[in-house]
Amino acid sequence: MTPSSNATDATVARAFSGIRELLEQTPALIARGRYLDCDCLLGPMVQPFHVSIRAGRIIELTLAPVLMRSWQFAYRASSSAWAEYWHSMPRAGWHDLLALTKRGEAVLEGDLHPFMANLQYFKDVLALPRSRFAAVAS
Amino acid sequence: MSGHIEPMIGRYVHVEIGSEMHRIYFEENGEGIPLICLHTAGSDGRQWRHLLADEEFAKHFRIIAFDLPWHGKSNPPASWRGEEYQLTTARYTETIRAFCRALRLDKPVVMGCSIGGRIVLNLAIDHAAEFRALIGLEAADFQAPWYDTAWLNRPDVHGGEVCAALVSGLMAPQSPEVARHETLWAYKQGGPGVFKGDLYFYRVDGDLRGRVEKIDTKVCPLYLLTGEYDFSCTPEDTKRTAAAIGGARVEIMEQLGHFPMSENPPRFRRYIAPVLGEILAQSNPTKQKQGVHA
Numbered sequence: 001m002t003p004s005s006n007a008t009d010a011t012v013a014r015a016f017s018g019i020r021e022l023l024e025q026t027p028a029l030i031a032r033g034r035y036l037d038c039d040c041l042l043g044p045m046v047q048p049f050h051v052s053i054r055a056g057r058i059i060e061l062t063l064a065p066v067l068m069r070s071w072q073f074a075y076r077a078s079s080s081a082w083a084e085y086w087h088s089m090p091r092a093g094w095h096d097l098l099a100l101t102k103r104g105e106a107v108l109e110g111d112l113h114p115f116m117a118n119l120q121y122f123k124d125v126l127a128l129p130r131s132r133f134a135a136v137a138s
Numbered sequence: 139m140s141g142h143i144e145p146m147i148g149r150y151v152h153v154e155i156g157s158e159m160h161r162i163y164f165e166e167n168g169e170g171i172p173l174i175c176l177h178t179a180g181s182d183g184r185q186w187r188h189l190l191a192d193e194e195f196a197k198h199f200r201i202i203a204f205d206l207p208w209h210g211k212s213n214p215p216a217s218w219r220g221e222e223y224q225l226t227t228a229r230y231t232e233t234i235r236a237f238c239r240a241l242r243l244d245k246p247v248v249m250g251c252s253i254g255g256r257i258v259l260n261l262a263i264d265h266a267a268e269f270r271a272l273i274g275l276e277a278a279d280f281q282a283p284w285y286d287t288a289w290l291n292r293p294d295v296h297g298g299e300v301c302a303a304l305v306s307g308l309m310a311p312q313s314p315e316v317a318r319h320e321t322l323w324a325y326k327q328g329g330p331g332v333f334k335g336d337l338y339f340y341r342v343d344g345d346l347r348g349r350v351e352k353i354d355t356k357v358c359p360l361y362l363l364t365g366e367y368d369f370s371c372t373p374e375d376t377k378r379t380a381a382a383i384g385g386a387r388v389e390i391m392e393q394l395g396h397f398p399m400s401e402n403p404p405r406f407r408r409y410i411a412p413v414l415g416e417i418l419a420q421s422n423p424t425k426q427k428q429g430v431h432a
Binding site: 093 | 285302303306307310367369
């Protein structure tokens with residue numbers, strides 16, 4: 001897994017914490033996830049976020065660890081992988097959640113049913129910072 | 139323009155495969171060297187519609203795209219009663235050869251993508267003399283699996299949605315959004331278990347490692363073209379495969395992914411036109427200078 005700098009870690013964490021707001025601005029994506037209720041662990045490998053989704057909306061996004069908080073599945077990637085994934089035109093091999101798992105830059109764990117049953121939703125939700133990340137990172 | 143009719147024509151040909159007659163749907167356009175186009179796993183011949191409609195290619199090639207049984211407008215055979223569908227190397231090879239015989243094609247070119255690219259390698263290994271040239275898109279002798287195909291067909295996950303979502307990331311982000319969505323639509327329309335059944339050939343039955351060395355490109359030229367954004371069949375997978383085959387031609391297609399002919403047809407044309415031009419020149423030296431670029 002590619003190591004990342006503290007600056008990258010901080011920028012990625014900041015971008016991740018903005019996903020909830022970005023999703024609220026994307027009603028079509030909320031509608032696609034309307035049957036999804038799920039508590040999952042998403043984000044950077046070292047310090048991910050507990051994310052609670054109800055009817056396609058993120059109702060809570062809290063930095064881990066949270067004492068004894070359960071999650072159904074986890075998708076965590078290196079900060080450098082998120083930074084690559086969020087490029088407006090990502091490089092080959094860094095452009096898809098499952099490309100990242102294949103190259104060993106991300107790990108998918110737990111009960112994968114909600115992730116697989118809503119795969120395009122999660123790909124699109126986790127790509128939401130793409131529109132802003134270049135500006136945030138600069 | 140309203141009223142514009144595209145030049146390809148679709149018909150059914152009856153083809154005996156495995157001692158049973160199948161109605162195979164195919165579309166074609168053009169005259170000249172037969173060029174058979176094989177679709178990817180879980181999709182159908184619509185992927186080739188831009189190539190089929192290419193006026194310049196159609197001057198020199200009889201371009202034909204058929205739907206495998208269970209795919210597109212080719213139904214399962216009459217004997218099918220709901221058993222699990224599984225494509226095997228032997229069955230896929232037999233289907234292509236039987237289709238070519240049924241249409242009485244004289245030494246066709248076969249171009250296949252993904253599973254179509256893999257089977258092209260098998261044609262090159264075992265039946266090279268029957269073909270004028272072979273073109274493998276997103277082709278390799280083997281590639282590392284990156285998901286469990288059991289997710290593709292189970293009652294608690296929508297098959298069309300998960301099939302499309304899995305392959306959505308195999309396309310290049312530079313490819314036009316409209317073409318990417320069209321490519322995914324075929325995946326959303328596939329029959330239950332068909333994509334998974336195709337991948338039986340890809341994942342279980344069709345490992346060609348240790349066999350591609352037998353390919354003799356002097357008997358039949360072999361071209362391998364892979365998109366740089368294809369993380370399923372990576373450029374490295376294709377280069378490794380080609381390195382074991384003397385005379386195999388390799389091209390890595392920039393800003394393209396696993397579905398070059400449908401995700402970005404104009405960009406794919408830039409890469410495939412020189413290949414078709416070379417095949418044309420080899421088949422008919424008088425066409426050597428003319429090529430198929432104009």
